[in-house]
Amino acid sequence: MLILSRKSGESIVIDGRIHVKIVRVEGDVVKIGIEAPSEVPVHRREVYEEIQCSNEQALTRQNVALPKLPLSGSPKQGNEISKAL
Amino acid sequence: MNSANVIEIEEPEMSEAAACCEVRMPAGLLGFEHIKNFLLIAKPAEAPFRWLQVKNNPSLAFVVIEPLYFAPDYRPDIPQADVDFLGLSSPDDVAVYNIVTVHGPRRATVNLKGPVIINRNTGVAKQVVIANAVEYSVEHPLPVNGAA
Numbered sequence: 001m002l003i004l005s006r007k008s009g010e011s012i013v014i015d016g017r018i019h020v021k022i023v024r025v026e027g028d029v030v031k032i033g034i035e036a037p038s039e040v041p042v043h044r045r046e047v048y049e050e051i052q053c054s055n056e057q058a059l060t061r062q063n064v065a066l067p068k069l070p071l072s073g074s075p076k077q078g079n080e081i082s083k084a085l
Numbered sequence: 086m087n088s089a090n091v092i093e094i095e096e097p098e099m100s101e102a103a104a105c106c107e108v109r110m111p112a113g114l115l116g117f118e119h120i121k122n123f124l125l126i127a128k129p130a131e132a133p134f135r136w137l138q139v140k141n142n143p144s145l146a147f148v149v150i151e152p153l154y155f156a157p158d159y160r161p162d163i164p165q166a167d168v169d170f171l172g173l174s175s176p177d178d179v180a181v182y183n184i185v186t187v188h189g190p191r192r193a194t195v196n197l198k199g200p201v202i203i204n205r206n207t208g209v210a211k212q213v214v215i216a217n218a219v220e221y222s223v224e225h226p227l228p229v230n231g232a233a
Contacts (some may be wrong), residue, residue, distance in 0.1 A: 038165075038166035038169055038170065041112070041166075041214075043214050047198060047214055047218050048115060048214065050198065050223050051115045051116075051196060051198055051199035051212070051214060051223060052115040052116035053116075053223075054184070054186065054196045054198075054199070054223040054224070055114050055115055055116045055117060055147075055184065055196075055199075055212075056116055057186045058147050058148065058184045058185060058186040058187075058196070059117075059145060059146075059147060060146060060147065060148060060187060061144055061145075061146070064148075064187055065190055066131050066134050066148065066187060066193075067187065067189075067190055067191060067192070067193050067227070067229040067230065067231075068229070068230040068231075069133065069154065069155070069227065069228060069229060069230065070228060070229075070230050
């Protein structure tokens with residue numbers, strides 16, 4: 001891992017297009033500003049990993065029995081897919 | 086979706102046909118970035134659940150549900166970058182699905198932090214990490230019949 005020392009207000013540049021700036025340091029909290037092209041997803045790692053882990057648990061086989069929901073939804077709704085997507 | 090993208094699948098064990106349309110996810114799902122093409126399948130007997138099935142591997146699928154069935158107050162804040170990525174220009178363009186984890190016949194949870202947002206007009210979709218993810222859970226319990 002590359003480790004750099006930066007002061008408040010200083011930045012690093014990644015791949016010539018992603019700018020990471022140390023905005024402020026308050027105790028053990030570092031505020032970071034990130035400028036990246038819109039096609040580069042930027043997430044807090046814990047949120048990203050939480051969703052990734054949830055996706056892995058959710059992946060299933062089509063023959064799994066689905067629970068019944070106490071809903072008033074009309075069973076016809078399944079046929080509305082071309083309209084409702 | 087135009088009608089050319091709608092396929093009728095005959096289910097031998099069911100009298101009612103399932104409805105299906107193609108969904109393209111250029112960025113995949115988080116953890117499954119390599120899978121880009123899915124089918125969104127609705128079987129009437131399983132409503133309001135639907136299947137987000139891997140297009141070239143029918144044995145792999147995710148169960149999904151629209152939030153209006155269980156969380157009518159759900160307000161996912163879609164980052165502008167994702168709005169641009171999906172080419173959304175009006176709320177009418179958007180279909181929102183949440184991925185369900187089925188833990189058993191009496192327990193299911195829904196991921197509200199990372200909904201699958203679909204552009205209805207193009208069939209392009211993305212799993213979006215919503216800007217207000219901190220307000221929601223990845224394990225929101227579904228009200229299931231018979232749950233303890």
